[in-house]
Amino acid sequence: MAKAYDHLFKLLLIGDSGVGKTCLIIRFAEDSFNNTYISTIGIDFKIRTVDVEGKKIKLQVWDTAGQERFKTITTAYYRGAMGIILVYDITDEKSFENIQNWMKSIKENASAGVERLLLGNKCDMEAKRKVQKEQAVKLAREHGIRFFETSAKSSTNVDEAFSSLARDILLKSGGRRSGNSHKPPGTDLKACDKKNTSKCSLG
Amino acid sequence: MADNLPSEFDVIVIGTGLPESIIAAACSRSGLRVLHVDSRNYYGGNWASFSFSGILSWLKEYQENSDIVNESPTWQEQILENEEAIALSRKDKTIQHVEVFCYASQDLHEDVEEAGALQKNHASVISGNPTEAAHSAYQPSEDESLCTVSCEMPTEQTPSSDQETALEINDVEVTGEKEKRYDDKTHAKSASEEETSENVPIAEDTVLQPKKNRITYSQIIKEGRRFNIDLVSKLLYSRGLLIDLLIKSNVSRYAEFKNITRILAFREGRVEQVPCSRADVFNSKQLTMVEKRMLMKFLTFCMEYEKHPDEYKAYEEITFSEYLKTQKLTPNLQYFVLHSIAMTSETASNTVDGLKATKNFLHCLGRYGNTPFLFPLYGQGELPQCFCRMCAVFGGIYCLRHSVQCLVVDKESRKCKAIIDQFGQRIISKHFLVEDSYFSENTCSHVQYRQISRSVLITDRSVLKTDSDQQISILTVPGEEPGTFAVRVIELCPSTMTCMKGTYLVHLTCTSSKTAREDLEPVVQKLFTPYTETEIENEEVEKPRLLWALYFNMRDSSDISRNSYNDLPSNVYVCSGPDCGLGNDNAVKQAERLFQLICPNEDFCPPPPNPEDIIIDGDSLQSETSEFSVIPEANSETPKESTSLGNPEETSQ
Numbered sequence: 001m002a003k004a005y006d007h008l009f010k011l012l013l014i015g016d017s018g019v020g021k022t023c024l025i026i027r028f029a030e031d032s033f034n035n036t037y038i039s040t041i042g043i044d045f046k047i048r049t050v051d052v053e054g055k056k057i058k059l060q061v062w063d064t065a066g067q068e069r070f071k072t073i074t075t076a077y078y079r080g081a082m083g084i085i086l087v088y089d090i091t092d093e094k095s096f097e098n099i100q101n102w103m104k105s106i107k108e109n110a111s112a113g114v115e116r117l118l119l120g121n122k123c124d125m126e127a128k129r130k131v132q133k134e135q136a137v138k139l140a141r142e143h144g145i146r147f148f149e150t151s152a153k154s155s156t157n158v159d160e161a162f163s164s165l166a167r168d169i170l171l172k173s174g175g176r177r178s179g180n181s182h183k184p185p186g187t188d189l190k191a192c193d194k195k196n197t198s199k200c201s202l203g
Numbered sequence: 204m205a206d207n208l209p210s211e212f213d214v215i216v217i218g219t220g221l222p223e224s225i226i227a228a229a230c231s232r233s234g235l236r237v238l239h240v241d242s243r244n245y246y247g248g249n250w251a252s253f254s255f256s257g258i259l260s261w262l263k264e265y266q267e268n269s270d271i272v273n274e275s276p277t278w279q280e281q282i283l284e285n286e287e288a289i290a291l292s293r294k295d296k297t298i299q300h301v302e303v304f305c306y307a308s309q310d311l312h313e314d315v316e317e318a319g320a321l322q323k324n325h326a327s328v329i330s331g332n333p334t335e336a337a338h339s340a341y342q343p344s345e346d347e348s349l350c351t352v353s354c355e356m357p358t359e360q361t362p363s364s365d366q367e368t369a370l371e372i373n374d375v376e377v378t379g380e381k382e383k384r385y386d387d388k389t390h391a392k393s394a395s396e397e398e399t400s401e402n403v404p405i406a407e408d409t410v411l412q413p414k415k416n417r418i419t420y421s422q423i424i425k426e427g428r429r430f431n432i433d434l435v436s437k438l439l440y441s442r443g444l445l446i447d448l449l450i451k452s453n454v455s456r457y458a459e460f461k462n463i464t465r466i467l468a469f470r471e472g473r474v475e476q477v478p479c480s481r482a483d484v485f486n487s488k489q490l491t492m493v494e495k496r497m498l499m500k501f502l503t504f505c506m507e508y509e510k511h512p513d514e515y516k517a518y519e520e521i522t523f524s525e526y527l528k529t530q531k532l533t534p535n536l537q538y539f540v541l542h543s544i545a546m547t548s549e550t551a552s553n554t555v556d557g558l559k560a561t562k563n564f565l566h567c568l569g570r571y572g573n574t575p576f577l578f579p580l581y582g583q584g585e586l587p588q589c590f591c592r593m594c595a596v597f598g599g600i601y602c603l604r605h606s607v608q609c610l611v612v613d614k615e616s617r618k619c620k621a622i623i624d625q626f627g628q629r630i631i632s633k634h635f636l637v638e639d640s641y642f643s644e645n646t647c648s649h650v651q652y653r654q655i656s657r658s659v660l661i662t663d664r665s666v667l668k669t670d671s672d673q674q675i676s677i678l679t680v681p682g683e684e685p686g687t688f689a690v691r692v693i694e695l696c697p698s699t700m701t702c703m704k705g706t707y708l709v710h711l712t713c714t715s716s717k718t719a720r721e722d723l724e725p726v727v728q729k730l731f732t733p734y735t736e737t738e739i740e741n742e743e744v745e746k747p748r749l750l751w752a753l754y755f756n757m758r759d760s761s762d763i764s765r766n767s768y769n770d771l772p773s774n775v776y777v778c779s780g781p782d783c784g785l786g787n788d789n790a791v792k793q794a795e796r797l798f799q800l801i802c803p804n805e806d807f808c809p810p811p812p813n814p815e816d817i818i819i820d821g822d823s824l825q826s827e828t829s830e831f832s833v834i835p836e837a838n839s840e841t842p843k844e845s846t847s848l849g850n851p852e853e854t855s856q
Contacts, residue, residue: 043596044456044596044811065592065595065596066595066598066600067591067592067595067601069600069601070600070601070602070603070605071603072246072601072602072603074246074588074589074591074592075246075581075585075588076457076458076581076585076588076589076592077588077592079459079580079581079585080459108428
């Protein structure tokens with residue numbers, strides 16, 4: 001059977017409880033939004049295929065299954081992830097501060113070459129904003145990763161964010177067979193990181 | 204704790220070992236509200252896997268365990284007049300006789316740290332006061348003669364002997380300088396570049412040390428993340444209950460597996476490969492034509508021995524090894540069948556058991572590859588976590604580092620009604636599953652435990668060299684004297700994601716007769732040679748060299764009758780720790796049996812219902828995995844063997 005896609009990328013979302021990770025996944029995969037609090041029951045991962053640089057990229061987006069709540073995300077969750085999306089809530093300062101802790105978890109558990117992306121979600125709630133965009137831009141720059149402000153509710157920047165992460169992974173893998181991201185040659189990585197430091201798209 | 208726990212559940216599971224995790228997943232899947240807690244800061248209990256720094260912390264934590272006095276709110280005052288409490292244990296007493304030896308040379312470079320390791324959980328322990336604690340317990344002084352350098356903690360960088368350093372000097376300097384350079388870089392630059400520096404030494408190591416393959420202790424520390432060291436060493440039978448459960452429940456999507464590539468035997472001081480599949484037998488160079496025919500004939504018979512009772516009925520009363528002597532098999536072949544295929548010993552099995560084991564082995568051949576076994580990438584410790592994720596996906600709540608002080612029992616109904624946790628919170632539930640190690644001595648005073656002897660080695664090459672350096676092997680070494688047990692040796696290569704490049708991770712396991720080192724060291728000495736001895740003899744050493752070795756005894760709480768525990772209410776169920784066996788059938792059977800007590804007539808871990816979540820396209824999973832890994836096919840029609848195999852023991856209630 002011919003494959004309906006050129007690459008399959010495994011992506012993960014992490015971040016504090018209630019920042020809207022599941023909503024982002026559902027918005028991205030199904031283009032819908034549920035206003036009531038969805039506890040993450042029954043959502044393992046969602047799939048959507050996107051076109052990037054003329055390639056069909058099948059994105060398998062995994063949710064935390066609520067295990068972030070008491071900081072009990074399994075090490076197995078991070079295995080084989082090629083992209084990790086860190087999410088905070090722009091109306092919740094604590095969730096932004098905790099991004100540093102999630103960065104540590106990634107460093108400790110994910111493979112070294114994993115692409116990361118920072119999202120400040122709920123940007124439709126400007127009136128309740130607690131985290132200024134500049135703070136996040138600075139943080140993203142320090143880590144050399146991209147940053148978007150998104151809203152799963154108003155569907156702002158959600159597709160853009162996922163697509164840009166898919167593009168970064170695609171470029172990094174250099175069109176090689178997917179799944180090799182654990183062990184890219186050192187040179188490859190260096191080139192990529194230099195490029196990374198200069199890019200911080202603002203939402 | 205940022206968040207308060209709900210105060211009511213249907214099932215509370217204490218312990219995150221494999222049986223507990225399977226039950227938690229099954230209950231959650233069936234719609235029960237599950238709270239799953241573990242007092243440790245990692246998943247899996249004695250089923251866990253650790254990075255190198257993780258295992259060092261585990262050793263240390265175990266050692267400090269004895270001194271811990273937990274300042275928790277007292278639960279006694281919460282117990283009402285019509286209630287009783289069953290206090291749970293605060294100490295883990297399942298691990299004993301821990302001994303660690305380091306043979307790899309330690310260069311003078313100080314402050315080597317595991318690359319990328321920001322020990323979120325163990326941080327406090329590590330940064331605590333390493334030198335002070337490192338000097339005591341698990342370093343027996345009389346063992347100094349056995350190894351030139353004994354080391355307990357990575358932080359204590361003992362300079363190695365002059366002679367050794369002299370021999371090593373070139374490599375050490377290169378490595379040391381390189382590390383230093385990168386260290387400086389990391390401090391100055393951003394986190395994303397740190398990752399680069401973390402990767403570079405790996406790439407360069409292979410270039411700089413093409414043949415010598417000298418791994419230093421600081422390299423092991425630095426590459427510590429590459430290790431996933433299992434506390435229990437097991438494999439999955441490719442038609443075993445666990446594989447069937449993983450496929451049926453779709454939990455298989457959370458893990459990847461590799462086939463064991465070869466079965467080895469140790470005879471007359473030599474390691475050799477055992478031909479077991481038809482192709483192996485025909486291609487074997489060590490067997491004569493006559494032997495090939497004999498072996499094929501016998502194995503073909505074993506495949507359907509039940510159909511030919513006349514062939515073995517007369518021998519039912521004798522041992523399998525005696526029976527093999529009556530068959531047309533050379534001593535060579537008898538040895539292979541007895542130790543490597545049936546994996547039993549001269550005295551342990553009768554004819555029918557031996558035939559059954561042989562049949563099972565052959566039955567599992569060929570499903571995923573040339574041997575009957577699979578190993579999970581990143582180690583056995585992934586498996587409990589995969590079931591925990593399944594439980595969480597269906598709403599199960601997880602708390603690690605969360606201990607339970609006591610179970611609260613209603614005096615009148617004699618049923619357990621709640622737990623009181625470390626914060627003094629009372630949490631109500633209908634059912635309580637407790638892993639054996641959580642019970643206090645009062646509860647277990649009549650329980651007779653067996654012990655498992657374990658050893659973990661890091662070596663520099665395979666016990667049997669072949670063209671491919673990515674072999675995963677299992678080797679059974681029979682016990683030498685009567686009364687000693689066969690030792691199971693599993694050798695893992697770096698592509699299993701359990702050890703760094705240029706090393707092998709070797710697990711030894713047997714039923715204990717003495718301490719782990721007493722039981723296993725004779726076999727270690729037969730197969731391996733300490734790193735430093737070869738340094739003196741120089742070159743041309745056949746045996747793999749030991750870089751690091753760990754010995755410990757683990758409690759085997761399997762197959763213990765529930766009645767042995769004192770005064771357990773009927774809605775408190777006991778889960779055992781790991782057993783000594785090679786497969787995982789014991790854990791699955793136990794989980795299913797206990798699940799049926801909690802949810803009679805419910806299906807055990809049926810596939811998740813949401814069809815859109817399931818990848819129907821078989822290719823999609825494959826393309827994600829590396830070339831040689833195996834994913835059990837999802838949604839395959841596997842007969843539910845578990846029901847027919849399930850042998851529920853007599854349990855009161």
